[in-house]
Amino acid sequence: MTTPRLLAISLSCHEPVNRALFREIGALGIPVQLVVPRRHFVGGQWRDTPDFPPENYELTLLDLTGTNQRTHRLQGLQAVVDAFQPTHIYCDSDPASMMVRQAKQVAPNARLWSLTAENMPQSLGIDLRKAAETRNPAGIASALVKAWLRRSARRKVDRVLTLSKDGTALIEAMGLTATQVPIGFDPRLFQPLPEAERAAVRAELGLTRPVIAYFGRQTPEKGIHVLIDALDRIRDRPWQFLIDDFIGASGYTAQLQAQIERLGISDRVTFFESRHEDMARYMNAADIVVLPSLSTPKWKEQYGRVIQEVMACGRTMVGSRSGAIPEVMGGQGHLFDEGDVAGLAKLLGGLLDKGQYADEAARSYALANLSVNRQAEIMAGHLRAET
Missing domain, CATH: 3.40.50.2000 (Glycogen Phosphorylase B;)
Structure with missing residues (x-):
């Protein structure tokens, strides 16, 4: 048995407080390379990633393209993969996203994990009805892209981390392997004050x-x-x-x-x-x-x-x-x-x-x-x- 090597691609780790998970995985003896966008589009504006020293993991900042969370991509990801040689890639984006698709493209031999917060039925028909109800032409295009990415995920994603029983049922209904996890809090930060x-x-x-x-x-x-x-x-x-x-x-x-x-x-x-x-x-x-x-x-x-x-x-x-x-x-x-x-x-x-x-x-x-x-x-x- 070889030691797993985890390449984590995380948009949420733009905020350093969200990196505690990879600190703890590294502390368990698993090498972790964390990739975070140098700037992230949050709240309608681009924000620089704060400087924060890594602990138990290596950190790489890459440039992010796009302002939509479903169509984001990272520039230079292939070079990081080639240097680190991961056995697994974990992407904390929804399976139906370009980020997950890119991860599989740059590391076809690594096992690919994703994360979803979805807990309600998902389908092209449902998304198209939502777009029609709001009379949103852009929503129709978005629904079509999402459906294409969802189909792609069935072929590319090896495991999806879910946050609830409803989410697990949705992923398993897609024919994917689901593992429920908490989106854990950091005990170093969240504890009673004197x-x-x-x-x-x-x-x-x-x-x-x-x-x-x-x-x-x-x-x-x-x-x-x-x-x-x-x-x-x-x-x-x-x-x-x-x-x-x-x-x-x-x-x-x-x-x-x-x-x-x-x-x-x-x-x-x-x-x-x-x-x-x-x-x-x-x-x-x-x-x-x-x-x-x-x-x-x-x-x-x-x-x-x-x-x-x-x-x-x-x-x-x-x-x-x-x-x-x-x-x-x-x-x-x-x-x-x-x-x-x-x-x-x-x-x-x-x-x-x-x-x-x-x-x-x-x-x-x-x-x-x-x-x-x-x-x-x-x-x-x-x-x-x-x-």
């Missing part, structure tokens, strides 16, 4: 009451408006609402701000901005964190990284029953029905009345099942089995 440090963060933000928080994207399907309506129903309790401006101002953000002003609770709301690697400080400052996602005909919660990060910080987690949320929570924290304002208000009111927010059981569960260490163990086991 009480003095936690108090300092709360003071920095002006938090003096029990804090209910939302962390993540501000889009309608995330259901933040449901949470705000629930908070309005428990205005008789002492609370403050903490929310991060994850992707900057948007039309939905403006709606949320108008909703807050209309309800007259502006004095209880704190917006803040933070890098992902600093999020643990703010999660520790919270008492209760809510992920109130709403399923739509086209989307349901695919994973919810904030869940595991909050639990790892030992805080109280509340989530709706959308998509993978109950699965990721694993019986920890508290669940409510999607869109149920009254139910969420009752749940939050009860938690505030109880006044106990540390959740060591949730932290233990997250460490055992959802960390990058666990993700690395699963991946390393399959890498060795295939070599």
Whole structure:
């Protein structure tokens, strides 16, 4: 048996906080060469990759072409493959992407792994109907390209890493091998703060009451408006609402701000901005964190990284029953029905009345099942089995 050699192509590792997985795979004795775009198109603009020293892996920055995540390619990838001679290539792009197709072209003899967050049925017919409903000509072309890439993936991809049971079922229905993994959190970052440090963060933000928080994207399907309506129903309790401006101002953000002003609770709301690697400080400052996602005909919660990060910080987690949320929570924290304002208000009111927010059981569960260490163990086991 030879030692596996993993070439990882990762757009998400544009952010150094996402490289912990490869640190842990390298620590298990598997050589890792990580390829990251020198600049990445994020939030409608090109952003330079921050300088960050590699640990237990080698790092190469390459130029990225294209602004669409399905059609990205990397310049100079062939030279990296020739020098490293991988037994496996792991690409954290969806199987139906040009990045995965390029990986197979430059290393036809390496086993190719991919990653998908998809958890709803995928087909050309479904995609064409979506495009027709929105009267989007570009969506029709996109659907055709996606279908072509999906067919190509069936011939080229050896294993697809999935994030949920629904995702696993979708991949297996395509005739591909699926392995479910967590998108692990880094225990070095996400852990409880000493009480003095936690108090300092709360003071920095002006938090003096029990804090209910939302962390993540501000889009309608995330259901933040449901949470705000629930908070309005428990205005008789002492609370403050903490929310991060994850992707900057948007039309939905403006709606949320108008909703807050209309309800007259502006004095209880704190917006803040933070890098992902600093999020643990703010999660520790919270008492209760809510992920109130709403399923739509086209989307349901695919994973919810904030869940595991909050639990790892030992805080109280509340989530709706959308998509993978109950699965990721694993019986920890508290669940409510999607869109149920009254139910969420009752749940939050009860938690505030109880006044106990540390959740060591949730932290233990997250460490055992959802960390990058666990993700690395699963991946390393399959890498060795295939070599």
